[in-house]
Amino acid sequence: MSLDLPPNDLSHVVAADRAHVWHHLSQHKQYETADPRVFVEGKGMRLWDVTGREYLDAVSGGVWTVNVGYGRTSIADAVRDQLVKLNYYAGAAGNVPAALFAERLTRKMPGMSRVYYSNSGSEANEKAYKMVRQIAHRQHGGRKWKILYRDRDYHGTTIGTLATSGQDQRAAQYGPYPDGFVRVPHCLEYRAQWDVEHYGERAADAIEEVILREGPDTVGALVLEPITAGGGVIVPPEGYWPRVEEICRKYGILLHLDEVVCGLGRTGTWFGYQHYGIRPDIVTMAKGVASGYAAISCTVTTEAVFEQFKDDASDPMGYFRDISTFGGCTAGPVAALENMRIIEDEGLLENTAAMGARVLANLRALQDKHPVIGDVRGKGLFCGAELVADRASKEPLDERRVQAVVAECLAQGVIIGATNRSLPGLNNTLCLSPALIATPDDIDRITDAIDGALAKVMG
Numbered sequence: 001m002s003l004d005l006p007p008n009d010l011s012h013v014v015a016a017d018r019a020h021v022w023h024h025l026s027q028h029k030q031y032e033t034a035d036p037r038v039f040v041e042g043k044g045m046r047l048w049d050v051t052g053r054e055y056l057d058a059v060s061g062g063v064w065t066v067n068v069g070y071g072r073t074s075i076a077d078a079v080r081d082q083l084v085k086l087n088y089y090a091g092a093a094g095n096v097p098a099a100l101f102a103e104r105l106t107r108k109m110p111g112m113s114r115v116y117y118s119n120s121g122s123e124a125n126e127k128a129y130k131m132v133r134q135i136a137h138r139q140h141g142g143r144k145w146k147i148l149y150r151d152r153d154y155h156g157t158t159i160g161t162l163a164t165s166g167q168d169q170r171a172a173q174y175g176p177y178p179d180g181f182v183r184v185p186h187c188l189e190y191r192a193q194w195d196v197e198h199y200g201e202r203a204a205d206a207i208e209e210v211i212l213r214e215g216p217d218t219v220g221a222l223v224l225e226p227i228t229a230g231g232g233v234i235v236p237p238e239g240y241w242p243r244v245e246e247i248c249r250k251y252g253i254l255l256h257l258d259e260v261v262c263g264l265g266r267t268g269t270w271f272g273y274q275h276y277g278i279r280p281d282i283v284t285m286a287k288g289v290a291s292g293y294a295a296i297s298c299t300v301t302t303e304a305v306f307e308q309f310k311d312d313a314s315d316p317m318g319y320f321r322d323i324s325t326f327g328g329c330t331a332g333p334v335a336a337l338e339n340m341r342i343i344e345d346e347g348l349l350e351n352t353a354a355m356g357a358r359v360l361a362n363l364r365a366l367q368d369k370h371p372v373i374g375d376v377r378g379k380g381l382f383c384g385a386e387l388v389a390d391r392a393s394k395e396p397l398d399e400r401r402v403q404a405v406v407a408e409c410l411a412q413g414v415i416i417g418a419t420n421r422s423l424p425g426l427n428n429t430l431c432l433s434p435a436l437i438a439t440p441d442d443i444d445r446i447t448d449a450i451d452g453a454l455a456k457v458m459g
């Protein structure tokens with residue numbers, strides 16, 4: 001069956017979408033009257049919608065996902081061949097792509113050795129939390145059950161992961177939440193909470209203060225985004241990460257890094273944490289693992305974490321008692337293998353570092369021109385510009401005007417993002433995350449669109 005519809009039938013698709021699809025993160029009263037945006041085709045960084053209109057996608061599929069760009073026939077071919085050969089057997093048994101991807105992935109992550117497969121970032125994080133809780137039961141007599149998370153970070157949309165949402169608007173109206181999840185302060189120096197010289201160390205020390213308040217023997221893990229994504233593209237200040245690692249080691253707390261956005265090249269290294277020379281205990285990843293060509297996520301651990309689930313073969317509870325039906329699919333890991341090959345063979349880490357530097361330079365030049373840009377931050381092709389009504393007071397720009405900038409870029413055919421409906425009063429950061437294949441012309445076109453949009457919206 002082919003879904004190549006003649007143009008006349010595309011209006012039928014739009015009507016079907018309006019009538020039957022319940023869209024993610026959408027206010028449907030607004031959606032009913034908005035221009036239809038149903039995408040039909042993608043190639044590289046370009047997308048076409050049902051009307052044939054072309055867009056330059058500066059957000060990799062909307063949510064930092066399509067790292068290697070659209071229209072990769074080699075991934076589609078690899079997935080097709082694998083599906084015809086063997087599409088599925090539950091993950092308690094092995095399969096060829098799952099074994100090979102786990103091997104290649106852990107080679108990129110010195111110190112990590114085990115890969116647990118599931119299907120989404122939320123699920124990967126939920127698995128990690130279950131591992132931490134089960135370790136508490138098995139190794140610490142039920143103590144060390146608390147998981148610390150950071151203000152402004154996000155880890156997913158299930159009840160468990162929302163319990164670790166540092167973004168209040170996302171978690172509101174879905175409670176009550178389970179116990180044992182405790183918030184630590186964010187580390188964004190632009191909105192400093194401490195007036196000190198060594199801000200990174202001070203922000204990390206704030207985590208230690210929470211640990212001491214809660215009791216170190218009650219805390220099992222600390223989950224952090226290496227660079228906070230939807231919470232405002234927050235690159236931790238110098239000195240933060242080594243101190244965080246030191247604190248975790250001091251109190252025997254597992255360091256869980258959520259690489260769902262940063263992972264697989266987005267920041268110019270395979271993983272975001274690799275900029276900082278730290279050694280995590282658990283790493284979760286999803287979006288860029290297969291660039292959206294198949295659903296796959298991974299919870300990767302050290303051998304030391306894994307060992308804690310196999311110390312007593314005679315214990316009927318002595319293993320990680322978890323399953324994910326589709327975490328055993330073969331399509332995910334085979335797409336991930338090809339995705340990884342593309343990143344390597346096309347030198348996309350190097351390109352990301354170079355193009356990311358260009359994005360930052362362009363945004364900083366715009367900052368000199370537009371007083372509304374209060375702060376520019378980012379690493380690799382993961383950048384943000386925080387918009388303020390007033391530079392001196394740093395009062396956030398009104399959300400409607402931020403959205404007007406996004407809409408104006410769209411009118412110019414460039415899709416950018418913004419922190420949206422996540423942080424009360426702080427939905428004021430423009431987000432850019434083009435595919436890792438971006439060229440200098442692509443980058444300039446994106447920042448030119450922002451330049452024009454800011455001029456228009458701010459008058």
Ligand code: PLP
Pocket residue numbers: 063119120121122123125154155156157225229230258259260261286287
């Ligand atoms: N972790 C981070 C840092 C994310 O940004 C997201 C999604 O945006 C998730 C986890 C959840 O991933 P998913 O939507 O695949 O469940």
